[in-house]
Amino acid sequence: MATRVRPSNKRCAVIGGSGFLGRHLVETLVDRGYSVSVFDIRQSYELPGLTFHLGDLCDEQALLPALKNASLVFHCASPAPASDDRELFERVNIQGTRTVIQACLEAGVQKLVLTSSASVVFEGKDIKNGQEDLPYAGKPIDYYTETKIEQEKLVLQACDREKDFLTVAIRPHGIFGPRDPQLVPILVDTARRGKMKFIIGDGTNLVDFTFVENVVHGHILAAENLRPNSPICGKPYHITNDEPVRFWDFMSEVLVALGYAAPRFHLPYILVYGLALLLWLLSMILRPVLSFKPTFTPMRVALAGTHHYYSCDRAKQDLGYKPVVSLKEGIQRTVQSYPHLRKGA
Ligand SMILES: NC(=O)c1ccc[n+]([C@@H]2O[C@H](COP(=O)([O-])OP(=O)(O)OC[C@H]3O[C@@H](n4cnc5c(N)ncnc54)[C@H](O)[C@@H]3O)[C@@H](O)[C@H]2O)c1
Numbered sequence: 001m002a003t004r005v006r007p008s009n010k011r012c013a014v015i016g017g018s019g020f021l022g023r024h025l026v027e028t029l030v031d032r033g034y035s036v037s038v039f040d041i042r043q044s045y046e047l048p049g050l051t052f053h054l055g056d057l058c059d060e061q062a063l064l065p066a067l068k069n070a071s072l073v074f075h076c077a078s079p080a081p082a083s084d085d086r087e088l089f090e091r092v093n094i095q096g097t098r099t100v101i102q103a104c105l106e107a108g109v110q111k112l113v114l115t116s117s118a119s120v121v122f123e124g125k126d127i128k129n130g131q132e133d134l135p136y137a138g139k140p141i142d143y144y145t146e147t148k149i150e151q152e153k154l155v156l157q158a159c160d161r162e163k164d165f166l167t168v169a170i171r172p173h174g175i176f177g178p179r180d181p182q183l184v185p186i187l188v189d190t191a192r193r194g195k196m197k198f199i200i201g202d203g204t205n206l207v208d209f210t211f212v213e214n215v216v217h218g219h220i221l222a223a224e225n226l227r228p229n230s231p232i233c234g235k236p237y238h239i240t241n242d243e244p245v246r247f248w249d250f251m252s253e254v255l256v257a258l259g260y261a262a263p264r265f266h267l268p269y270i271l272v273y274g275l276a277l278l279l280w281l282l283s284m285i286l287r288p289v290l291s292f293k294p295t296f297t298p299m300r301v302a303l304a305g306t307h308h309y310y311s312c313d314r315a316k317q318d319l320g321y322k323p324v325v326s327l328k329e330g331i332q333r334t335v336q337s338y339p340h341l342r343k344g345a
């Protein structure tokens with residue numbers, strides 16, 4: 001009779017390990033002596049000793065070899081929010097997450113750490129020092145958020161001590177850092193097209209931007225604290241830099257450091273939001289004949305013009321979390337990592 005090998009607790013798999021956050025997570029895990037296998041639809045780099053498994057997470061048979069002998073799985077794969085493709089989000093974030101849970105149970109994985117998002121409670125209205133007990137957004141601002149909510153519920157509800165399967169969700173917000181494909185590149189592209197002259201609203205709205213290494217730190221703490229008797233089982237945790245900053249100060253600091261002018265002229269929030277909504281509706285109606293992607297989507301305008309910052313007190317208390325890189329240092333390291341995005345480069 002075959003005996004079931006107990007997976008080593010230093011052996012883990014990272015689903016989405018080729019992505020921005022995933023790769024930072026993989027690199028830190030390897031540094032800390034974990035043996036890591038990466039699962040993704042693409043391979044974006046190589047590291048000695050790292051095994052890559054290429055496949056779609058919606059395919060359980062493709063996933064199983066990557067989870068073999070792993071006691072811990074990080075799930076940080078998702079289609080990019082900018083794709084705004086409802087069918088894709090539902091397939092990957094909802095159906096695919098069901099498949100991930102199923103594959104974990106089949107492979108004997110004991111812990112699953114999901115990368116969720118603080119946006120699961122954001123409806124486009126101010127959130128100041130939001131705690132984890134805020135209700136999920138009743139009217140999510142886009143399909144990405146809508147499916148992140150369902151994904152988080154699936155993972156947290158799957159937590160089952162009897163089955164020796166423990167889950168936890170990390171909710172980061174506004175991740176930035178070297179190799180980020182989203183925040184700084186979109187910002188610079190907007191500036192290069194001369195569209196970063198305006199401040200939406202009065203410019204005093206506070207938000208969280210979180211340096212990627214702090215997000216990685218939060219994930220690893222969650223994994224290492226996930227035990228049958230721990231209070232973190234089946235719960236979500238905000239992970240932030242714990243330094244809310246004015247949205248427009250953060251944008252200006254990054255732009256100026258890269259040689260671009262900071263936005264100066266104010267536009268009323270409600271006007272820009274209304275225009276963004278109109279443009280988005282137009283792009284939907286014209287989709288069959290004309291494809292265009294507005295820069296200022298209703299989601300981006302809402303994020304740029306409202307307060308949205310979150311308390312990470314629960315993570316401090318239950319996980320012993322404390323940011324390891326300050327906002328100032330994070331911005332410096334990020335800007336230095338993008339020489340090709342400097343003005344004139
Ligand atoms: N970037 C942020 O500001 C932010 C903030 C909060 C939460 N998150 C969450 O963090 C996670 C990582 O985000 P990121 O910014 O690193 O994104 P990313 O796009 O850089 O990485 C996502 C990875 O998932 C992979 N992937 C997508 N669909 C897949 C599929 N069907 N099968 C296998 N792999 C697939 C992609 O190839 C990519 O490598 C996501 O779950 C995202 O929702 C991101």
Ligand SMILES: CC(C)=CCC[C@@H](C)[C@H]1CC[C@H]2C3=C(CC[C@]12C)[C@@]1(C)CC[C@H](O)[C@@H](C(=O)O)[C@@H]1CC3
Nearest residue numbers: 081117118119172173174175183186187300303304
């Ligand atoms: C106004 C404008 C065009 C600014 C350019 C920067 C934005 C592209 C950028 C500012 C805030 C960012 C953000 C996300 C995407 C990029 C921004 C809109 C997320 C929506 C990405 C997905 C995450 O889950 C969200 C989160 O909860 O952290 C991000 C929120 C901030």
